[in-house]
Amino acid sequence: MPEITILTERELRECVTLDLEAVDIVEEAFAALARGGVVMPPVLSMAIEAANGEVDVKTAYVPGLDGFAVKVSPGFFDNPGLGLPSLSGLMVVLDARTGVVKAVLLDNGYLTDIRTAAAGAVAARHLAPREVRTAGVIGAGVQAELQARALRLVRPFEELVVWARDREKAKRFADRMAGALGCRTSVADDAAECVRRAQAVVTTTPARTTVLEADWLHPGLHVTAMGSDAPEKNELAPEVLKAAGRVVVDRLQQSLERGELRSAKAAGRMPDGAIDEIGEICAGLKPGRRSEDEVTICDLTGTGVQDTAIANRALQAARARGFGTPIEA
Amino acid sequence: MPEITILTERELRECVTLDLEAVDIVEEAFAALARGGVVMPPVLSMAIEAANGEVDVKTAYVPGLDGFAVKVSPGFFDNPGLGLPSLSGLMVVLDARTGVVKAVLLDNGYLTDIRTAAAGAVAARHLAPREVRTAGVIGAGVQAELQARALRLVRPFEELVVWARDREKAKRFADRMAGALGCRTSVADDAAECVRRAQAVVTTTPARTTVLEADWLHPGLHVTAMGSDAPEKNELAPEVLKAAGRVVVDRLQQSLERGELRSAKAAGRMPDGAIDEIGEICAGLKPGRRSEDEVTICDLTGTGVQDTAIANRALQAARARGFGTPIEA
CATH class of the missing domain: 3.40.50.720 (NAD(P)-binding Rossmann-like Domain)
Incomplete structure (x- = not known):
């Protein structure tokens, strides 16, 4: 199996920022969703009441992109009392042709923040x-x-x-x-x-x-x-x-x-x-x-298409910079 | 954020094998499912027809276990023609109290194989x-x-x-x-x-x-x-x-x-x-x-409870052996 690249939040923050490129990437992902060919299943949600927490999993396959993301987003709302942020999580990037794991983006929710803000810009741009x-x-x-x-x-x-x-x-x-x-x-x-x-x-x-x-x-x-x-x-x-x-x-x-x-x-x-x-x-x-x-x-x-779009971009940018820890698969 | 432990298939194969301990762990997970308190949402499934592939995501929270797994299981059935196995994937282990990612188990489906076989033994034991x-x-x-x-x-x-x-x-x-x-x-x-x-x-x-x-x-x-x-x-x-x-x-x-x-x-x-x-x-x-x-x-x-049970066991065994690559979160 090919090597898997592990990227940290620090690396990812250098690779992707909130700029017009991120907005355009999310815009293109939304357009793909409307054009068809995208597969985006309903969100998987799990509430963990015992810990005042929830986990959402989002994913989408977007034709034409090399990989697709499976994003795991936990929100545990008692965390601030423990000195931890409420939101964390990661994205797994899988090869769109083989399903093989290409990378794990340990972004602690950073890429979600960016793609969410970028979607706001897309909405404002048109509306x-x-x-x-x-x-x-x-x-x-x-x-x-x-x-x-x-x-x-x-x-x-x-x-x-x-x-x-x-x-x-x-x-x-x-x-x-x-x-x-x-x-x-x-x-x-x-x-x-x-x-x-x-x-x-x-x-x-x-x-x-x-x-x-x-x-x-x-x-x-x-x-x-x-x-x-x-x-x-x-x-x-x-x-x-x-x-x-x-x-x-x-x-x-x-x-x-x-x-x-x-x-x-x-x-x-x-x-x-x-x-x-x-x-x-x-x-x-x-x-x-x-x-x-x-x-x-x-x-x-x-939406999952935003995650897949930003994760692909992040991985591409990380590879261009030689970032990441390679792990034998 | 605490460090995240990355474990490879080779390490995980040393940590978990198909033995009576694995059978007992899966048996206990099934019992927990019946006793209540477990949260196990429906499987997230995504079919990628363009690549003759599918991805399933399973998860479950089991009270009393330190972590819970979110498992990403791709099956891409044209892979053998590319020299790759059809099945691959990984498990992410999150802290059950905080949702913080504790470990990524790059098992390529190995832990799924073990927990699936162990379930067969549980069924035979009782039936x-x-x-x-x-x-x-x-x-x-x-x-x-x-x-x-x-x-x-x-x-x-x-x-x-x-x-x-x-x-x-x-x-x-x-x-x-x-x-x-x-x-x-x-x-x-x-x-x-x-x-x-x-x-x-x-x-x-x-x-x-x-x-x-x-x-x-x-x-x-x-x-x-x-x-x-x-x-x-x-x-x-x-x-x-x-x-x-x-x-x-x-x-x-x-x-x-x-x-x-x-x-x-x-x-x-x-x-x-x-x-x-x-x-x-x-x-x-x-x-x-x-x-x-x-x-x-x-x-x-x-089921997701099997994944959560075997992932917890694998992580515990890996920690005891000092296995894994730590990555700054």
Whole structure:
């Protein structure tokens, strides 16, 4: 059997960063999903209640890519009390022709962070109004930062408005982002203000009670909801989806199972119009934003094609740099 | 984050062998499944038709074990033409309290082979007649050999009768096993003869057309069918399950989805009596063989609890030996 390459988080951070290349890679993966030929089974989920933990496994085969990833994503929410991050995990890259393990990417969730943020940029590229002067972010965690940076790659906003339940954390986040992005940042008094002032908003919370209400929507607003990826999570009030002119998701089945459509459906408030997948837009099969006044919503749950795309890219970049520990198979 | 231990197939082969300890570990895992507290989600399956391949992911959390395994099992059936084995894969061991990756077991399917054979021994221990003078094996591959060796750990038979579609392969297998087991071996003229002469039979084929018929059953016979683990596979004629006095499976849901119960159900020939899980017998909640004359069938599809149990054992044994390559997480 061929050698297996083991890559560490440190190496992977040098190989893949949040830039337009990562955005394009994720865009292409979404397009492949819409064009057909992709195999992407439902997420395998295991809840370990005894440890307040869960593990998701995602995978997808994308024709034309050398390998495919099987990603193991644990989330153990008592870890911070033990001095460990809640999220960790790895990606296994298998050869798409033989199934043989090519590499193990010990990324501790880093590649997931990047591909998730990149998906936000893809959504904004197609759905946000052309001009976004003020961007809003709800939440102040790792994805809040990455989503703000990703959005700025495709919509060079002048100001970032932040809201988070923990006002001190929001303040620190806003200060940090002012430096990181070199733009004005401010903390909104409430989520309503954050949404009102922005032309594009990203919700990045693990909220179980909604953080964005329908009567805050205003003409031309785009909202990307990337927080909900499990059946108990829900960021958008069901009325938001009903009130929006356009609802787009990364994967219909997943949004219905573990995203914003699950809660909308449970509330009997499913959108009236068609629900498109972002890949259909990326592939040119459906239009992006249709008018400057339309309110657009994109719900991202996180898909296996993103993992496969970013894992292939990471492995290619690592090989080019001679990174990795080879292990006899 | 703590260091991650990478173990190779060569190391793992030194750590875990097919012996009574492996059988007891798998027995205990089955018992845990019946006692409750285990979390074992449905198998994640992905078919990659373009490469005549498939990938299964199995996992299970077993209370009381330090870690749990997520196993990635690829089967790519054109590999032999490329000089590669069809089956490969690895197991990832995660900490049961924190989800943090503890180890990656690059076993290329070796641990699966062992835990699968060990399950055959568990089934025979509880369901085969007390005295098995002649054992039958249908098939002549890796599992044919391992199942014969596993069966002998719990039923020290005097003779092994073999049948396989490829008579030459069957002959070579029988010769090899005579040396390996130190007992008489012979090749049956047909599968019917193999079954007729044996008190315990293991079917170990990837057959898509049945290899064992109901009118070959005889009083006191035990059959373990371990070949079918995917919806297109089927070793036992549906009438076999209907005619047997006792039908036991490793996991009801899996047998209905990808085992012998799937084909029985499709044929409208489900067993009349109760279908027990082997773990219920291991846990003492259900009896094993109830009479010397009963015909018993056990369908094994392969379960995540077996993977978690064997992976924990392998890691423990590897640590005791100081094996493995540590990688900074």
